[in-house]
Amino acid sequence: MSGSMFDYEADVLVVxxxxxxxAAAVTAAREGCSVMLFEREDHVGGTPGLSGGTAWIPNNSSMREQGVEDPRDDALRYLARTAFPQY
Ligand SMILES: Cc1cc2nc3c(=O)[nH]c(=O)nc-3n(C[C@H](O)[C@H](O)[C@H](O)COP(=O)(O)OP(=O)(O)OC[C@H]3O[C@@H](n4cnc5c(N)ncnc54)[C@H](O)[C@@H]3O)c2cc1C
Structure with a gap:
């Protein structure tokens, strides 16, 4: 028996x-850690596999550089309405 009670060892275990x-696994690997990733489904990707695959970053610098307007107040109003419609 080896000195370890585990069959596999890694610096970081991601579930x-x-x-x-x-994101955690890639970041840890980029920082030089060995990583084990556990997934209960038979495919990787989680919910983003169902998503539109885009990220909305309101009023971001790339948009501003291209002259695209996305006013901060509009974004806050949209988020507040979606997250807290009762208010
Ligand atoms: C229809 C839909 C469309 C969306 N569209 C967008 C979009 O366009 N843009 C956007 O930014 N966001 C979108 N989202 C939201 C986005 O998908 C979620 O905010 C994001 O997926 C959350 O990521 P997560 O890693 O926290 O969870 P998840 O993506 O749900 O990942 C959790 C993972 O953990 C696994 N797991 C759970 N329990 C265990 C266990 N015990 N052992 C091993 N593995 C386990 C699951 O199988 C899953 O793979 C959308 C969501 C839905 C439902």
Missing amino acids: GSGAAGL
Whole structure:
């Protein structure tokens, strides 16, 4: 018997391969850690596999550079309405 009670060892264990898990795994690997990723489904990707695959970053610098207007107040109003419609 080896000195370890585990069959596999890694610096970082990530559970779930969605946006959060994959971001954590990639970041840890880029920082030089060995990574194990556990996923309960038979495919990786989590919920983003169902998503539009885009990220909305309101009023971001790339949009501003291209002259695209996305006023901060509009974004805050939209988020507040969606997240807290009762208010
Ligand atoms: C229809 C739809 C469309 C969307 N469109 C967009 C979009 O266009 N843009 C956007 O930014 N966001 C979108 N979202 C939201 C986005 O998908 C979620 O905010 C994001 O996926 C959350 O990531 P997560 O890593 O926290 O969770 P998830 O992506 O849900 O990942 C969790 C993972 O963990 C795994 N898991 C759970 N329990 C265990 C366990 N015990 N052991 C091992 N693995 C486990 C799951 O199988 C899954 O793979 C959309 C969501 C839906 C439902």
